[in-house]
Amino acid sequence: MLRFNQSENVHITAEQSYQGLVERVLLSTLIGMPCCLFLFINGTMLFTLRSKSVFCETSRYVLLYNLLFADTVLLALSQLMYILAVCRIRLTYPVCGVFAMLTNFTNVISPLTLVVMSLERYVSVCYPLRHATIITIRNTGVAICVVWIFSLLNVLIRICLLLNFIFEELQSLQMTDSCSDIAMILGPLSDLYDRIYTYFVFILASVAITSSYVGVMVAARSASTDKASAQKARNTLLLHLVQLGLSLLSTMHTSIVISLSTILQRLVIVRIKNVFYVFIFILPRCLCSLIYGLRDQTIRPALMYHLCGQLKLSCPSKGCDPSNNSE
Template structure:
């Protein structure tokens, strides 16, 4: 009787493991397909933004390229880390550290670029006569350099704090958990710095984007303001606020998952983490393509032309029409 119970328990455990494996494969496929699709769209849009001189000589599109580049790299890194976690592949601390620092770098660049783009829209609507002298190619390049410098300084400080950890006390440099940005916070000082820097960046971004949004709303009521331009800028800033909110949730998801893990089963936690990954990691990185690729009248014809050309759709008349429109 004891042997029968033990055998039954082994069969139940094997069945649960088999179901867990099938579920991981299914979730990885369902999540990986839209992620790969948006990586393709983002890559095509990056190519589109370098295909015409109007995109290379307009500050707004230069900032968009920087934002889209950071979001695309971050999306690719997030998908790579998700696949490694789903396959239960454990990395070494140095390899994970490089991936985690690149993830953090692109995340900060994306957030700060959103701030600069919001300020550019604010100047365009509220001070249209001063927009050209203020938002020049030179000033845009300087703003992008400042964004990258601040982001790189953050990574440098994090690396220095990471090097203070006593890796020589570990039996092996092989990690015992999945690689992630949070997994590389190995000391209380690193944790404190990460929380303080994250709060500072998102408070700064929230104040800047919200102030720009309110300023555009006030300007829209003025008789001298272009109503259509103000309405479009307001909608764009609102979408930037949504992006920022979702990005902020991505910094809080670990704490939420840890608190839920005390009461919920492991399989349910895996499902919740997958849902979080889709909505707070993938979705914010895809909004740029949706916001500008579909709404911007200058980008949309060129983007659709390149997409049709790369996908080799059997629509020569539509493709040529889009080409004529984009030119």
Template sequence: MSATNQSKTNITVGQQYVGLLERVLFSTLTTMPCCVFLFINGTLLFTLRSKPVFCETSRYILLYNLLFADTLLLAQSQLMYLLSACRIRVTYPVCGALTMLSKLTTVISPLTLVVMSMERYVAVCYPLRHATIVTIRNTAVAIIVVWAFSSLNVLIRVILLLIFSFQDLQSLQMKDLCSDIAMFLVPISEHYDKAYTCFLFVSAGVAVTSSYIGVMIAARSASTDKASARKARNTLLLHLVQLGLSLSSTMNSPLLTAISEIASRVVLVRIQIVFYVCVFLLPRCLSALIYGLRDQTIRPVLMYHLCCQLKRSVIPAKAERSSFVKFSGRPS
């Protein structure tokens, strides 16, 4: 009997060790690329503030807003993932703040893509009026409206959270891991989330698609610059891809709920990690890769800043090594 209990204990300890090792491995594999892209995003954000041309051009100002929201969401998503991987349970206020930040930045990205698509549409279809329509002031107003609309969504979610009677709880410490689903404390919160997500992405999809169709029609006109129309069409296609990837991140929870009914917990965790990498990490890195490498104005400045920062990290190490060798070569 004692041998059987000892065997069960060894199996349990072995499973816990394998589970711990797997969590450490996956955490490392997700944290390293996340840090790399946070570094690239941060360098691109600095690049977009390093030259007057970037600060005085509407599309670069909108790109900065998009990249800033994606960077915040990337950092927040990785923090939430590490909390889940380490099995750390936080309090309701902390989890609420993290999820509200996620909801804020998740809405800003598609709305900014809509504004960027409209800017490209005006540039191709109304080139003579582009300078008067797309001004720095109007761009700033559009960004303020985007943040206000996103903040209104967060405010409504906070009000729905306050409907829940927290005073009936013995402690504000959460019993489950922090996630978006865990903060659906009342049924109306989940219904509002689904309705708002559908409305947001259907509206954004219609706006970007309409801009693309308008550019396609304008490209057939003899008076339109063919090269400019082609570049605008490719840009709008990229906006559609980005919007689709952002939409896929909102469908993560329903998919995992459906998979949980047919898969074991271990398989579900692994699928969740794959979803996290493909749906959350990669889309937030696309903006830096697409615009940083594709835009002829941004690319040389971005590469310059990236190379300079890498040289600054390499040269001190070489200098320290050479001074150590020189010191060790002296006679005592």
């Protein structure tokens, strides 16, 4: 009877292990395929934004390139860390720290760039006569540099907090869990800083974008304002608010997972993290290409041309010829 119970337990354990392996393979396939597709589309979009002089000489397209570049790098890093987690490859703390800091660096660039893009739309509607003198390529470059420096300072502070952690108390620098942002929050100071910085950035971004939206709404009622331009700017700012909300979720997911881990089992947490990865990391990083690639009358023909060329599809001449654009 004892032997029968032992054999049955071994069979159940093997079956559970097989089911876990099948689940990991299916999830990694279902998640990896759309991620690779979006990386391809984002890469094509980045190439498109450097294919014509109008994209390099217009401030909003330069800002869009900066936003898309940060989102693409973050998506690639997230997918790499996801593959490492699925394959159960354990990194050392220093290597994982490099990945985590790069992720934090690119993750902060997105909301700050959305703020600058919103202010650009506000100036274009509320001060159309001064737009050309205020929103120049030089000023746009300065704004992008400020965004990157602000993000870099955040990374440097996080590194200083990590250096204060007593790594000598660890038995080994080899990690016992998968590499992630959560795994690199070592100590209460890192956790406190992460919360304060997240709240500060997104409160600032929310106030800036909402104020720009209200300003555009007020300007739209003026008789001297171009109604069509104001309507487009208002829709763009609404999209920026949606993007900001999704970015906020992607930044706050660490706190959410930590809170849920205290009341839920590990397997449930792993499944929740997979759902978060799809809807909080992958989806927001592809929205930028889809929204601007389909809405903008200048980008869409050029984007379709390069997509059709790379995919070797037979496209209608009107949709694939970048010269057929109407601004």
